[in-house]
Each structure stands twice: as C-alpha cells, then as structure tokens.
Amino acid sequence: MSDLLFSVDNGIARITLNRPDRLNAFSTEMIDLWIDALETVRDSEDIRVVVLMANGRAFCAGGDVKVMTQGEGMLYNNTGAGDQVSTGLARKNTLWKRVQRVPLLLQEIDKPVIAVMHGLAVGAGFDMTLACDIRIAAQSATFSESYVKAGIVPGDGGAFFLPRIVGVDKALELLWTGDSFTAEEAKQLGLVTHVVPDEQLNEFADAYVKRLASGPQEVLRFTKRAVYQGLHTDLRTSLDMISSAMAVVTELEDYKEGVKAILEKRTPNFK
Template sequence: MTDLLYTVNEGIATITLNRPEALNAFSTEMIDLWIKALESVRDDDSVRVVVLTGNGRSFCSGGDIKSMVRRDGFLHNNTEAEDLSSTGLARKKSLWKRVQRIPLLLQEIDKPVIAKMNGVATGAGLDMALMCDIRIAAQRVRVAEGYIKAGIVPGDGGAYFLPRLVGVDRALEILWTGDTYTAEEAKQIGLITHVVPDEELDAFVDAYVRRLASGPQETMRFMKRAVYQGMSTDLRTSLDMISSAMGLVTELEDYQEGVRAIAEKRPPKFS
C-alpha cells in the first residue's frame, strides 16, 4: 500500500491520504505522490473535479517528523524534533522541493478542488484544506494551527491562505494561540464551507462534486481563475480579464446549450 491513493472515476479525481495509522501525517512518499497526482489533475482534460480526503479517522495531522528524519535527513535526532542540526538553507530547500510544490501546483489548476474533511486537520494538514476551493467537513472534525506549540512557522503556505479566509486579526490569533476549533466554530469564522453530520459526509460530497462535474467546465474554470486573479490585481485588470473570458465562453457549445435550456425552460445538458 502506498501513502497516497489517486483515482479518477467519471471525471472526478480523488486524492486520498493513506496513512491512517499515523493520522495521515505527511511522509516524503506521500508528498512526492501528491505532487504527481496534482500534475496529473492539471494535465488530464478528462478530470473535471478534484476531491482531497483522508483514509481512516483523520483528514491530515500535518508533517510526520520521524519519517522526514529517516528519509531526508531533515532533522538530526531521530526521536526528538528539537535537535535541528542541518543548515537553515538545507531546511529551506527541503520545503521548496516538496511540500511547497503542492500550493504552487494547486494554483495552476483551474478545476474545482474540494477538501472532504473526514477527521482531525492540524497544522500543515489544515493548511492543505485551506488551499482547496471548498471545504466540506463532518461534524466530528477538529482543526488547529499548532505550529506555535513546536516553535515553528507554517512553512507550507498557511500564512498566505489563512488571512485570505478569516482576515488578518483572526489569522494571527489562530496562529499565535494554536487553539483547537470544532467544525461548527471553524465554519462560523470562514475556515470551513459546509458542515454535515458524520454519517452524511460521503453522500453530501458525492452529490456536491457530481453537480460541479456536470456544469459547463470551461466557464467554471474561467470563473475560478477570475476570482483568484482578482484578489491580487486591480479592478481594470480584472475587468479586462473577465471580458476576454466572456468573449471566449460565448463561442462555446455550452453557452448555446445554456441559452436554449433557459428559453425552453428545462435543465441544461452541458458537454
């Protein structure tokens, strides 16, 4: 069994973190497979929607220090995380070569990416959910940014994504305290999009992603790119981009089908 599973079924790609005995903490193998899976998602036109989830009772508990020690020599002491003997530059490069590739690849993917949060999500595990477009959590989920307790910073992009979802003051409070939040509390502050009963998580996510997969794909991808680009550009640039997108999507068959469906008062059947 590998540390990460990747499947595609009817246009829906599923990335499953597969170390349930370690609460799906990152290993080097998991990160490497994750990068390959995201490259496949980016390059495979048959993929319409992506689901990220965990196997077992955890979504992801963050980085597995001991695994990184054994395989990368990231730390010197194989039992304690406190003894950081490698150079600062080596540790920086290790982040860049592996875990930081994940948010960069996600930035290249215009398809919907859904985090199906089946259990605890802490530290980098929570950050991986924050990198997704939509977060759907079971009621049992608990989330926390626990970096402060280890005296480290969020090296995977959490400091970038967190304030964009909850605001600067709340993001700093979450990072500085390392407090744990229930799924409902996380939803109230904007960390989670939907919270559903534990036993309904699978059915809810399945219906949700199938709905997205049946939509006009190019239009949806232009929408996603426009939203994210709009967060880092001025109004004029954003309007220029969206007018170009409008010119393109109105040449597509999905647009013609949408207009016909509205006129005929029926649900559209997009390609």
C-alpha cells in the same frame, strides 16, 4: 499500499491520503505522489473536478513529528539516515522542493478543488485545505494551526491563506496559540464552506462534486481564474479579463445549450 492513492472516474479525480496508522501525517512518499497527482490533474483535459480526502480516523496530522525528530533538523522526510536534512539551507530546500509544491500546484489548477475533511486536521494538514476552493467538513472534525506547539513556523501556506480568509488579527491568534476549534467554529470564521453530519459526509460530498462535474467546464474554469486573479488586480484589469472570457465562452456549445435549456424551461445538458 501507497501513502497516497490517486484515481480518476467519470472526470472526477480523487486524491486520498493513506497513512491511517500515522493519522495521515506527511511522508516523503506521500508528498511525492501528491505532487505527481496534482501535475496530472493540472494538465489533463479529461479531469473536471478534484477531491482531496483521507482514509482512517483523521484527515491529516500535518508533519510527522516522529520522523522530524529521527535526525537533527529532519523535516518532512522519512527516507532514511542518508536523506536527513542537517542544515538550514537544506531544510529550506526540502520544504521548497517537496511540501511547498503542493499549495503552489493547487493554486495552478483551474478546475474546482474540493477538500473533504473528517476527524483531525492540524498544521500543514489543515493549511493544504486552505489552498482548495471548497472545504466540506464532518460535524465532529477538529482543526488547529498547531505549528507553535512544535516550535516551528507555518511553512506550508498558513501565513498566506489564513489572513486572506479570516483577517490578520484572527490569523495571528490562531497561529500564535495553536488552539483547537470545531467544524462549526471553522465555518463561522469562513474556513469551512459546509459542515454536515458525520454519517452524511461522503454522500453530501459526492453529490456536490458530481454537480460541479456536470457543469459547463470552461465557464467554471474561467470563473475560478477571474475570482483568484481579481484578488490581486484592479477593477479595470479584472473587467478586461472577464470580457475576454465572455467572448470565448459564448462561442462554445455549452453556451448554446444553456440558452436553449432556459428557453425550453429544462435542465441543461452540458458536455
């Protein structure tokens, strides 16, 4: 079986981490397949929503420590001695060309991206979910920014995403200590959107995703762009962008259907 599974059904793309025997720790194959899947999602008009999930008893243990110690300086690479990374520059390039492509691609996707987490999610395995739009966690899930315990820095987006979500001081505390925290604590910090009982995780996530998939797609995509770009622009620029989006979406069939459904007091049937 592949280290990562990718499927599309009724407009819903599912990216499933599939190294359960290694707690879904990253492998080169997993990262390469992940990049390919995200590029497909980004470029396909038929995909409406993306779900990131995992097989086995954990979501993701981040970098595979066993692999990282197989050769001097090896980092997130398990293809054999010939691919060992032995210099600082080579390590940097390995991160840039592989692992760091994942959060960059996640940010390029203008469709809803939902992370569904259970069990353990630590280090880069947790940080990848911070690049998603919505995070749904099982009640028993646990999290940790564990880089410091391995003597490495947060190389996969944690130093970028964390302070934007929890503030600088709390981000530094999580990164400096590597302490574990529960799903409820993650929700209180704003790191998790929903916490649900373990036995209801898949049912809740499926209903959530299907609801988004049945919505007006261009409206969802324009709204996502406006929210994220609004974090880096001034008010005038944001308003100018959203007025352009409004001009476009009010010419679409979904707008006509939405207005008609409101007048007829029924649920809209968007395309």
